[in-house]
Amino acid sequence: MKYFLFLNHPKGEKIYKLSEKREYILREYFKSVNTIDMSLKIEGKVYDCVVDYTVFSNLANFDCFNCQDPCYADNPSIYSNETRNLILNNLELYNMLTKNIEILNENEYSFEEIINHIKTSPLMVPEETVEEEISLCTCSFKPNNKSTLCSIHSICLKNNMSAEEIISSKPLVCNLWPLDIIAEDDLSKLYITLPDDFTTGFTIEDYYDTPCINKELAKSSTFRRKNPEGFHEKDYVPILIAYKETLIHIFGEEFYEKIKENLLKENLLYPEDFQEYKEQIFRNI
Numbered sequence: 001m002k003y004f005l006f007l008n009h010p011k012g013e014k015i016y017k018l019s020e021k022r023e024y025i026l027r028e029y030f031k032s033v034n035t036i037d038m039s040l041k042i043e044g045k046v047y048d049c050v051v052d053y054t055v056f057s058n059l060a061n062f063d064c065f066n067c068q069d070p071c072y073a074d075n076p077s078i079y080s081n082e083t084r085n086l087i088l089n090n091l092e093l094y095n096m097l098t099k100n101i102e103i104l105n106e107n108e109y110s111f112e113e114i115i116n117h118i119k120t121s122p123l124m125v126p127e128e129t130v131e132e133e134i135s136l137c138t139c140s141f142k143p144n145n146k147s148t149l150c151s152i153h154s155i156c157l158k159n160n161m162s163a164e165e166i167i168s169s170k171p172l173v174c175n176l177w178p179l180d181i182i183a184e185d186d187l188s189k190l191y192i193t194l195p196d197d198f199t200t201g202f203t204i205e206d207y208y209d210t211p212c213i214n215k216e217l218a219k220s221s222t223f224r225r226k227n228p229e230g231f232h233e234k235d236y237v238p239i240l241i242a243y244k245e246t247l248i249h250i251f252g253e254e255f256y257e258k259i260k261e262n263l264l265k266e267n268l269l270y271p272e273d274f275q276e277y278k279e280q281i282f283r284n285i
């Protein structure tokens with residue numbers, strides 16, 4: 001099996017292939033939980049999907065502006081033409097946020113070479129500078145000494161782009177993170193879930209280290225020592241609500257409505273949970 005969202009990872013199979021042990025845990029898990037079978041169109045292709053829908057009632061608080069454990073340590077995907085074009089059309093802002101053009105300039109790359117790398121290099125910068133001089137993910141930036149954010153997302157917001165445009169400008173894995181999609185090797189079936197206490201044995205991300213989906217971690221003294229601000233208990237909301245726009249744009253309205261209907265029917269969510277909420281995608285610094 002493969003981690004579907006990492007199929008385009010620059011390190012290839014080493015990252016996206018599941019071990020036999022993880023595959024076994026996943027299959028046992030999916031035999032034991034209630035799921036919905038759906039046909040979903042993802043980035044233009046239709047897949048048969050098994051949706052572990054109850055995880056969409058799990059609480060999430062994407063307080064990236066106060067996060068000392070940013071999930072941007074490396075590049076999760078080879079960049080698409082949409083991302084490259086957005087950056088080429090917003091070079092000044094991209095450089096103001098990331099400093100990437102200045103850094104490469106200081107490292108003796110000419111402007112023409114830098115542009116050429118944005119157009120053609122897998123990670124938009126010379127290979128020898130990936131996660132070195134250009135530390136963390138190429139597109140990450142630090143608005144201050146506290147947090148790390150995504151320049152693609154910030155450029156989109158500064159340009160007043162719609163949710164749909166933001167989503168198509170960013171790698172799929174980043175839009176959906178930390179949701180996980182695991183695929184059969186031939187992609188004949190996809191399994192959609194989220195890291196939590198029960199799934200963390202096979203998901204690519206570790207639930208126990210991920211404050212935005214682990215309220216108990218955020219409340220712990222160890223976490224508070226590093227993050228005295230943010231991640232307030234009251235800001236955790238069901239991930240179905242936090243990611244409403246994202247889920248609708250990536251999987252379709254029917255996906256969102258079907259999950260909502262099932263969670264309401266099973267009393268895992270209540271109508272009052274769906275009160276007005278500023279969704280993650282439109283949050284800004």
Ligand code: SF4
Pocket residue numbers: 061062063064065067068069070071072148210211212
């Ligand atoms: S770990 Fe969660 S809260 Fe922190 S930067 Fe990543 S998505 Fe945001």
Ligand code: SF4
Pocket residue numbers: 071072074075076137138139140141149150151152153170171174
């Ligand atoms: S969200 Fe942006 S900064 Fe973070 S890993 Fe994805 S592309 Fe990089």
